[in-house]
Amino acid sequence: MNRHPDHDTMSTNFNPDAPADTSLGVFGLPTARDDARIVLIPVPFEATTSYRRGTALGPEAIREASAQVDLTDRRFGEPWRVGVFMEDEDPHVRAWSEEAAALAEPIIERGGASEADEQAVERVDQLGDEVERWTHARAATALAEGRIPGLIGGDHSVPLGAIRACAEAHTEIGILHIDAHLDLREQYEGFKHSHASIMHNVLHRVPGVTRLASIGIRDFGRAEADLAERDSRCRVWYDDDLFDRTQASADGPGETFAQIAQEVVGSLPQRVYISLDIDGLDPSLCPSTGTPVPGGLSFRELSYLLAALSKTERRVVGFDLVEVNPATPWDADVGARVLYRLCGCAAASLAE
Numbered sequence: 001m002n003r004h005p006d007h008d009t010m011s012t013n014f015n016p017d018a019p020a021d022t023s024l025g026v027f028g029l030p031t032a033r034d035d036a037r038i039v040l041i042p043v044p045f046e047a048t049t050s051y052r053r054g055t056a057l058g059p060e061a062i063r064e065a066s067a068q069v070d071l072t073d074r075r076f077g078e079p080w081r082v083g084v085f086m087e088d089e090d091p092h093v094r095a096w097s098e099e100a101a102a103l104a105e106p107i108i109e110r111g112g113a114s115e116a117d118e119q120a121v122e123r124v125d126q127l128g129d130e131v132e133r134w135t136h137a138r139a140a141t142a143l144a145e146g147r148i149p150g151l152i153g154g155d156h157s158v159p160l161g162a163i164r165a166c167a168e169a170h171t172e173i174g175i176l177h178i179d180a181h182l183d184l185r186e187q188y189e190g191f192k193h194s195h196a197s198i199m200h201n202v203l204h205r206v207p208g209v210t211r212l213a214s215i216g217i218r219d220f221g222r223a224e225a226d227l228a229e230r231d232s233r234c235r236v237w238y239d240d241d242l243f244d245r246t247q248a249s250a251d252g253p254g255e256t257f258a259q260i261a262q263e264v265v266g267s268l269p270q271r272v273y274i275s276l277d278i279d280g281l282d283p284s285l286c287p288s289t290g291t292p293v294p295g296g297l298s299f300r301e302l303s304y305l306l307a308a309l310s311k312t313e314r315r316v317v318g319f320d321l322v323e324v325n326p327a328t329p330w331d332a333d334v335g336a337r338v339l340y341r342l343c344g345c346a347a348a349s350l351a352e
Contacts, residue, residue, distance in 0.1 A: 016080060020067040026086035027066045027340065036085035037350050038343055039142045039149055041162070045093050045131050046155040047100035047124055048194040049290045050108050054325035056097050058335065059089060059152040061326030065336040075307045076344025084343055086152075093134060097154075100127040104191065113190025121190045128157060128193025136161030139318060143169040148346045152339065153322030155195040155290070156183060156277050160202065166273050166318040167208030173317060174211035174268040175202065176309065178280040178302065180293040182217055182236070184224035195290070195323070198275075203231060211235070213267050215242075215305070216280035218295045235267050239295045257301055261308040272309065274319035274342060276302075278335060285334045288327035299334070303341055310348035319346060 020028025026040060033039065042059030049055060063086060071080045103120040107113050113121045135151060139162035142149040149166075151159050156179075167173050177183075177199060184203070188194035192201070202209055211233055218239035228234040237260065245255045278285075283292035285299060297305070309316070319342050324335035 016071040016078065022063055022067045026063050026084060027069055027071065027080060029080055029084055031083045031085050033085045033087070036083035037147055038082060038084045038346055039147045040084065040086040040152055040339075041135070041138045041142070041149055042087065042089045042152050043093060043131065043135060043154040043158040044089055045097040045100070045153070045158050046195075047097065047104050047128060048108070048157060048189065048191045048196075049155050050189060050196070052288065052290045052325065053101070054288065054327050055153060055155050055290060055323050056094070057326050058154060058322075058324035058332075061332035062152055062321075062324060062335045062339055065329070065332035066339070068333060069336050069340050073340065073344055075303050075341060076310065076348065079340065079344040079347040082347040082350050087138075090134070093131065096127045096130055100124045108189055111189070117190065125192050128191070131158055132161040132164075132193070134161065135159065136165045138162070139165035140169070143318075148316065148349070149318045150339075150342060150346065151320035151322070153320060153324075156198045156275075156322045157193045157195045158322060159275055159320040160193075160198060160205070162318055162320065163202055163209070163273055163275070164206050167206050170208070170271045170317050172208050172210045172269060173271045173273050174213060175199075175209060176264070176268060176272055176274045177212055177214040178216050178275070178297065178305075179214060179277040180216060180219050180279040180296060181277070181291070182214060182220040182224040182228060184227050185221065200227070203233065209233065211268055213237075213264055215264055216297050219291070219293045237264060257304060258308070261305045264305065265309045265312060265314070268309070268314060270314055271317045272314050273317055274306075274345065276319065276321050276338065276342065277323045278321065278338065279323055281334075281338075286324065286331055288325040288331045289323050290325060299337075302338070306341055306345040310345045315349040316346040317349075
Protein backbone atom coordinates (compact mmCIF):
# COMPACT_ATOMS: atom_id res chain seq x y z
CA MET A 1 0.00 0.00 0.00
CA ASN A 2 1.71 3.21 -1.15
CA ARG A 3 1.05 6.88 -1.54
CA HIS A 4 2.86 6.95 -4.86
CA PRO A 5 4.86 10.04 -5.81
CA ASP A 6 6.24 10.53 -9.30
CA HIS A 7 9.60 11.69 -7.94
CA ASP A 8 11.81 10.96 -4.96
CA THR A 9 10.80 14.27 -3.39
CA MET A 10 7.30 15.55 -2.71
CA SER A 11 5.44 16.36 -5.91
CA THR A 12 2.13 17.83 -6.96
CA ASN A 13 1.14 14.31 -8.04
CA PHE A 14 1.41 12.96 -4.51
CA ASN A 15 -1.97 11.65 -3.34
CA PRO A 16 -2.37 12.20 0.42
CA ASP A 17 -5.64 10.22 0.43
CA ALA A 18 -4.11 7.00 -0.88
CA PRO A 19 -3.12 4.16 1.50
CA ALA A 20 0.23 4.72 3.17
CA ASP A 21 3.42 2.73 3.33
CA THR A 22 5.95 3.90 5.89
CA SER A 23 8.78 2.31 3.90
CA LEU A 24 8.50 5.58 1.97
CA GLY A 25 8.80 7.63 5.16
CA VAL A 26 6.95 8.57 8.31
CA PHE A 27 3.19 9.05 7.66
CA GLY A 28 3.81 7.43 4.28
CA LEU A 29 5.45 10.61 2.99
CA PRO A 30 8.04 10.41 0.21
CA THR A 31 9.79 13.54 1.46
CA ALA A 32 13.57 13.57 1.13
CA ARG A 33 15.50 15.07 4.02
CA ASP A 34 16.73 17.96 1.89
CA ASP A 35 13.10 18.89 1.15
CA ALA A 36 11.85 18.65 4.75
CA ARG A 37 11.21 21.63 6.99
CA ILE A 38 10.53 19.36 9.98
CA VAL A 39 13.08 16.65 10.82
CA LEU A 40 12.05 13.95 13.29
CA ILE A 41 14.90 12.43 15.29
CA PRO A 42 14.27 9.04 16.95
CA VAL A 43 16.01 8.58 20.31
CA PRO A 44 15.38 4.98 21.48
CA PHE A 45 16.96 5.50 24.90
CA GLU A 46 15.55 4.66 28.33
CA ALA A 47 17.92 4.21 31.23
CA THR A 48 16.05 5.31 34.32
CA THR A 49 12.41 4.40 33.69
CA SER A 50 11.31 3.71 37.23
CA TYR A 51 8.10 1.72 36.87
CA ARG A 52 7.39 0.19 33.45
CA ARG A 53 9.87 -0.12 30.60
CA GLY A 54 9.32 -0.06 26.85
CA THR A 55 9.72 3.54 25.74
CA ALA A 56 12.86 2.73 23.74
CA LEU A 57 10.50 0.91 21.37
CA GLY A 58 8.37 4.04 20.98
CA PRO A 59 10.01 5.74 17.97
CA GLU A 60 9.79 2.74 15.66
CA ALA A 61 6.26 1.84 16.80
CA ILE A 62 5.10 5.41 16.19
CA ARG A 63 6.66 5.37 12.73
CA GLU A 64 4.80 2.16 11.89
CA ALA A 65 1.50 3.44 13.33
CA SER A 66 1.86 6.70 11.39
CA ALA A 67 0.63 4.85 8.29
CA GLN A 68 -2.83 4.93 9.85
CA VAL A 69 -2.93 8.73 10.20
CA ASP A 70 -4.98 10.55 7.58
CA LEU A 71 -3.15 13.65 6.44
CA THR A 72 -5.95 16.23 6.38
CA ASP A 73 -6.31 17.68 9.86
CA ARG A 74 -9.21 19.83 11.09
CA ARG A 75 -6.94 21.77 13.42
CA PHE A 76 -3.86 22.23 11.25
CA GLY A 77 -4.87 21.61 7.65
CA GLU A 78 -2.18 19.67 5.79
CA PRO A 79 1.06 19.74 7.81
CA TRP A 80 2.67 17.25 5.43
CA ARG A 81 2.99 19.96 2.82
CA VAL A 82 5.92 21.62 4.65
CA GLY A 83 7.86 18.35 4.35
CA VAL A 84 8.28 15.96 7.27
CA PHE A 85 11.19 13.52 7.36
CA MET A 86 12.12 10.98 10.03
CA GLU A 87 15.73 9.95 10.37
CA ASP A 88 16.79 6.35 10.90
CA GLU A 89 17.57 5.16 14.39
CA ASP A 90 21.24 5.33 15.31
CA PRO A 91 22.44 1.92 16.61
CA HIS A 92 24.78 3.69 19.01
CA VAL A 93 21.81 5.17 20.86
CA ARG A 94 20.16 1.77 21.14
CA ALA A 95 23.41 0.28 22.47
CA TRP A 96 23.77 3.09 25.04
CA SER A 97 20.21 2.44 26.15
CA GLU A 98 20.72 -1.27 26.61
CA GLU A 99 23.94 -0.80 28.58
CA ALA A 100 22.49 1.93 30.78
CA ALA A 101 19.26 0.04 31.45
CA ALA A 102 21.14 -3.11 32.46
CA LEU A 103 23.12 -1.08 35.01
CA ALA A 104 20.22 1.02 36.27
CA GLU A 105 17.46 -1.57 36.54
CA PRO A 106 18.76 -3.45 39.62
CA ILE A 107 19.45 -0.12 41.36
CA ILE A 108 15.91 1.06 40.67
CA GLU A 109 14.47 -2.24 41.87
CA ARG A 110 16.29 -1.75 45.19
CA GLY A 111 14.77 1.72 45.56
CA GLY A 112 17.79 3.80 44.57
CA ALA A 113 21.56 3.93 44.59
CA SER A 114 23.84 3.17 47.52
CA GLU A 115 27.59 3.68 47.91
CA ALA A 116 28.14 0.24 46.41
CA ASP A 117 26.52 1.44 43.18
CA GLU A 118 28.87 4.38 42.62
CA GLN A 119 30.57 2.97 39.53
CA ALA A 120 27.30 1.86 37.95
CA VAL A 121 25.68 5.24 38.56
CA GLU A 122 28.72 7.03 37.14
CA ARG A 123 28.54 4.93 33.97
CA VAL A 124 24.78 5.50 33.55
CA ASP A 125 25.39 9.23 33.92
CA GLN A 126 28.18 9.05 31.34
CA LEU A 127 25.84 7.36 28.90
CA GLY A 128 23.25 10.07 29.60
CA ASP A 129 25.94 12.62 28.75
CA GLU A 130 26.52 10.80 25.45
CA VAL A 131 22.83 11.03 24.60
CA GLU A 132 22.80 14.73 25.49
CA ARG A 133 25.76 15.40 23.19
CA TRP A 134 24.19 13.30 20.43
CA THR A 135 20.79 14.99 20.55
CA HIS A 136 22.44 18.40 20.76
CA ALA A 137 24.44 17.66 17.61
CA ARG A 138 21.44 16.28 15.69
CA ALA A 139 19.17 19.17 16.67
CA ALA A 140 21.87 21.77 16.04
CA THR A 141 22.38 20.37 12.53
CA ALA A 142 18.68 20.62 11.77
CA LEU A 143 18.49 24.15 13.15
CA ALA A 144 21.52 25.28 11.15
CA GLU A 145 19.78 23.98 8.02
CA GLY A 146 16.69 26.05 8.80
CA ARG A 147 14.62 23.03 9.87
CA ILE A 148 12.57 22.38 13.01
CA PRO A 149 13.86 19.39 15.00
CA GLY A 150 11.35 17.05 16.64
CA LEU A 151 12.65 14.33 18.95
CA ILE A 152 10.80 11.07 19.50
CA GLY A 153 11.76 9.21 22.68
CA GLY A 154 12.57 7.21 24.61
CA ASP A 155 12.22 8.41 28.17
CA HIS A 156 11.94 12.06 29.13
CA SER A 157 15.65 12.46 29.83
CA VAL A 158 16.44 12.50 26.11
CA PRO A 159 15.57 16.05 24.92
CA LEU A 160 18.04 17.98 27.11
CA GLY A 161 20.61 18.36 24.33
CA ALA A 162 17.96 19.39 21.80
CA ILE A 163 16.51 22.00 24.16
CA ARG A 164 20.01 23.36 24.69
CA ALA A 165 20.59 23.52 20.93
CA CYS A 166 17.32 25.42 20.41
CA ALA A 167 18.16 27.87 23.19
CA GLU A 168 21.61 28.48 21.71
CA ALA A 169 20.21 29.00 18.23
CA HIS A 170 17.46 31.39 19.32
CA THR A 171 19.02 33.04 22.41
CA GLU A 172 15.82 32.94 24.48
CA ILE A 173 13.06 30.35 24.39
CA GLY A 174 10.15 29.20 26.52
CA ILE A 175 9.08 25.61 27.05
CA LEU A 176 5.50 24.45 26.86
CA HIS A 177 5.78 21.41 29.12
CA ILE A 178 2.86 18.96 28.97
CA ASP A 179 3.26 16.26 31.60
CA ALA A 180 1.77 14.49 34.59
CA HIS A 181 4.96 15.26 36.54
CA LEU A 182 6.95 18.40 37.26
CA ASP A 183 10.27 16.59 36.52
CA LEU A 184 12.09 19.06 38.77
CA ARG A 185 13.98 16.57 40.94
CA GLU A 186 17.68 17.35 41.22
CA GLN A 187 18.23 13.66 40.67
CA TYR A 188 16.09 10.59 41.13
CA GLU A 189 17.20 7.22 42.47
CA GLY A 190 20.77 8.50 42.17
CA PHE A 191 20.81 9.42 38.46
CA LYS A 192 21.41 12.95 37.23
CA HIS A 193 19.91 12.20 33.80
CA SER A 194 16.75 10.72 35.27
CA HIS A 195 13.49 11.08 33.38
CA ALA A 196 12.26 12.78 36.57
CA SER A 197 15.01 15.43 36.38
CA ILE A 198 14.73 16.77 32.84
CA MET A 199 13.23 20.15 33.72
CA HIS A 200 15.54 20.60 36.71
CA ASN A 201 18.44 20.08 34.32
CA VAL A 202 16.93 22.53 31.84
CA LEU A 203 16.50 25.26 34.45
CA HIS A 204 20.01 24.82 35.83
CA ARG A 205 21.94 24.14 32.63
CA VAL A 206 20.15 26.00 29.82
CA PRO A 207 20.23 29.72 30.66
CA GLY A 208 18.41 30.62 27.44
CA VAL A 209 15.16 29.15 28.81
CA THR A 210 13.25 32.11 30.20
CA ARG A 211 9.90 30.39 30.80
CA LEU A 212 8.82 26.89 31.79
CA ALA A 213 5.04 26.64 31.44
CA SER A 214 3.86 23.27 32.74
CA ILE A 215 0.32 21.97 32.31
CA GLY A 216 -1.39 18.72 33.25
CA ILE A 217 0.72 18.33 36.41
CA ARG A 218 -0.73 15.99 39.01
CA ASP A 219 2.19 14.04 40.53
CA PHE A 220 5.05 15.92 42.22
CA GLY A 221 7.16 16.14 45.35
CA ARG A 222 7.19 18.93 47.88
CA ALA A 223 10.69 20.06 46.89
CA GLU A 224 9.64 20.20 43.24
CA ALA A 225 6.61 22.35 44.02
CA ASP A 226 8.77 24.63 46.16
CA LEU A 227 11.30 25.04 43.34
CA ALA A 228 8.52 25.87 40.87
CA GLU A 229 7.17 28.44 43.33
CA ARG A 230 10.57 30.05 43.92
CA ASP A 231 11.82 30.19 40.33
CA SER A 232 10.22 33.11 38.50
CA ARG A 233 10.68 31.29 35.19
CA CYS A 234 8.16 28.63 36.22
CA ARG A 235 4.39 28.73 35.78
CA VAL A 236 2.42 25.63 36.67
CA TRP A 237 -1.17 24.80 35.76
CA TYR A 238 -1.92 21.92 38.13
CA ASP A 239 -4.50 19.45 36.90
CA ASP A 240 -6.75 19.75 39.97
CA ASP A 241 -6.74 23.53 39.64
CA LEU A 242 -7.71 23.29 35.98
CA PHE A 243 -10.70 21.15 36.89
CA ASP A 244 -11.74 23.48 39.71
CA ARG A 245 -11.53 26.55 37.50
CA THR A 246 -13.88 25.06 34.92
CA GLN A 247 -16.60 24.15 37.45
CA ALA A 248 -19.71 26.22 37.94
CA SER A 249 -20.22 27.65 41.42
CA ALA A 250 -22.28 30.23 43.23
CA ASP A 251 -19.84 32.82 41.85
CA GLY A 252 -20.44 31.98 38.20
CA PRO A 253 -20.36 29.37 35.44
CA GLY A 254 -16.63 28.63 35.66
CA GLU A 255 -13.92 29.28 33.10
CA THR A 256 -13.63 27.52 29.77
CA PHE A 257 -10.62 25.49 28.73
CA ALA A 258 -10.24 28.00 25.91
CA GLN A 259 -9.62 30.76 28.45
CA ILE A 260 -7.06 28.65 30.28
CA ALA A 261 -5.30 27.72 27.03
CA GLN A 262 -4.97 31.39 26.14
CA GLU A 263 -3.50 32.04 29.56
CA VAL A 264 -0.92 29.29 29.14
CA VAL A 265 0.04 30.40 25.65
CA GLY A 266 0.14 34.05 26.76
CA SER A 267 2.77 33.23 29.37
CA LEU A 268 5.22 32.05 26.70
CA PRO A 269 7.83 34.15 24.88
CA GLN A 270 8.04 34.49 21.10
CA ARG A 271 10.05 31.31 20.55
CA VAL A 272 8.69 28.11 22.03
CA TYR A 273 9.92 24.55 22.45
CA ILE A 274 7.19 21.97 23.16
CA SER A 275 8.10 19.05 25.44
CA LEU A 276 5.26 16.54 25.52
CA ASP A 277 5.37 13.55 27.84
CA ILE A 278 2.51 11.31 26.74
CA ASP A 279 1.56 10.76 30.40
CA GLY A 280 0.39 14.36 30.44
CA LEU A 281 -2.72 12.96 28.74
CA ASP A 282 -5.52 10.97 30.32
CA PRO A 283 -4.09 7.45 30.85
CA SER A 284 -6.91 5.95 28.80
CA LEU A 285 -4.94 7.38 25.87
CA CYS A 286 -1.57 5.98 27.00
CA PRO A 287 -2.23 2.99 29.27
CA SER A 288 1.24 1.48 28.86
CA THR A 289 3.33 4.58 29.54
CA GLY A 290 5.92 4.16 32.26
CA THR A 291 4.21 6.14 35.02
CA PRO A 292 0.51 6.67 34.21
CA VAL A 293 -1.44 8.99 36.50
CA PRO A 294 -5.24 9.45 36.70
CA GLY A 295 -6.48 12.75 35.29
CA GLY A 296 -4.69 14.70 32.60
CA LEU A 297 -5.58 16.39 29.34
CA SER A 298 -7.93 14.88 26.81
CA PHE A 299 -6.78 14.60 23.20
CA ARG A 300 -9.18 17.41 22.33
CA GLU A 301 -7.77 19.68 25.05
CA LEU A 302 -4.21 18.99 23.92
CA SER A 303 -5.19 19.73 20.33
CA TYR A 304 -6.93 22.96 21.31
CA LEU A 305 -3.88 24.07 23.28
CA LEU A 306 -1.53 23.41 20.35
CA ALA A 307 -3.92 25.16 17.98
CA ALA A 308 -4.14 28.15 20.31
CA LEU A 309 -0.34 28.39 20.25
CA SER A 310 -0.25 28.09 16.45
CA LYS A 311 -2.68 30.97 16.02
CA THR A 312 -0.38 33.47 17.74
CA GLU A 313 2.76 35.10 16.41
CA ARG A 314 4.86 32.74 18.51
CA ARG A 315 7.18 30.41 16.67
CA VAL A 316 7.75 26.76 17.53
CA VAL A 317 11.50 26.14 17.26
CA GLY A 318 11.55 22.48 18.31
CA PHE A 319 9.58 19.80 20.08
CA ASP A 320 9.69 16.33 21.55
CA LEU A 321 7.27 13.47 22.18
CA VAL A 322 8.45 11.06 24.86
CA GLU A 323 7.40 8.15 27.10
CA VAL A 324 5.26 6.35 24.52
CA ASN A 325 5.45 2.66 25.45
CA PRO A 326 3.91 0.65 22.59
CA ALA A 327 2.94 -2.37 24.68
CA THR A 328 -0.44 -2.12 22.93
CA PRO A 329 -1.17 -0.87 19.38
CA TRP A 330 -3.39 1.82 20.93
CA ASP A 331 -0.41 3.52 22.60
CA ALA A 332 1.42 3.79 19.28
CA ASP A 333 -1.73 4.87 17.43
CA VAL A 334 -2.31 7.73 19.86
CA GLY A 335 1.39 8.61 19.79
CA ALA A 336 1.34 8.85 15.98
CA ARG A 337 -1.66 11.18 16.03
CA VAL A 338 -0.16 13.35 18.76
CA LEU A 339 3.02 13.51 16.68
CA TYR A 340 1.12 14.67 13.60
CA ARG A 341 -0.55 17.45 15.56
CA LEU A 342 2.83 18.49 16.97
CA CYS A 343 4.05 18.64 13.39
CA GLY A 344 0.98 20.71 12.52
CA CYS A 345 1.68 23.17 15.31
CA ALA A 346 5.30 23.46 14.19
CA ALA A 347 4.30 23.76 10.53
CA ALA A 348 2.17 26.79 11.37
CA SER A 349 5.39 28.54 12.41
CA LEU A 350 6.70 28.06 8.87
CA ALA A 351 3.69 29.58 7.12
CA GLU A 352 4.63 32.93 5.64
